[in-house]
Amino acid sequence: xxxxxxxxxxxxxxxxxxxxxxxxxxxxxxxxxxxxxxxxxxxxxxxxxxxxxxxxxxxxxxxxxxxxxxxxxxxxxxxxxxxxxxxxxxxxxxxxxxxxxxxxxxxxxxxxxxxx
Numbered sequence: 844x845x846x847x848x849x850x851x852x853x854x855x856x857x858x859x860x861x862x863x864x865x866x867x868x869x870x871x872x873x874x875x876x877x878x879x880x881x882x883x884x885x886x887x888x889x890x891x892x893x894x895x896x897x898x899x900x901x902x903x904x905x906x907x908x909x910x911x912x913x914x915x916x917x918x919x920x921x922x923x924x925x926x927x928x929x930x931x932x933x934x935x936x937x938x939x940x941x942x943x944x945x946x947x948x949x950x951x952x953x954x955x956x957x958x959x
Contacts, residue, residue, distance in 0.1 A: 858864075
């Protein structure tokens with residue numbers, strides 16, 4: 844594990860509490876969700892890269908379609924078939940009996956030059 848990866852892993856448990864969430868990430872997430880809802884057909888397959896715990900997508904699904912039966916835990920939304928993140932902690936909430944999605948933790952190859 845690289846120093847950057849170790850640092851991010853240590854920040855992961857409090858990541859959602861950061862002021863950056865409100866100032867930077869939440870506006871970006873809202874914009875992405877609006878673009879998805881405007882341009883992607885409901886039920887389409889998607890790959891969420893850097894998905895984290897994906898609380899925003901699940902919350903959005905519930906607010907837009909409150910009568911849909913939830914199909915799984917936090918990450919499984921109406922649009923996500925596969926989630927990918929480099930931090931194990933972010934994917935912990937979605938591990939479990941959710942057979943219709945695949946959860947991957949990415950590790951950079953040493954030869955790639957990526958240090959995260």
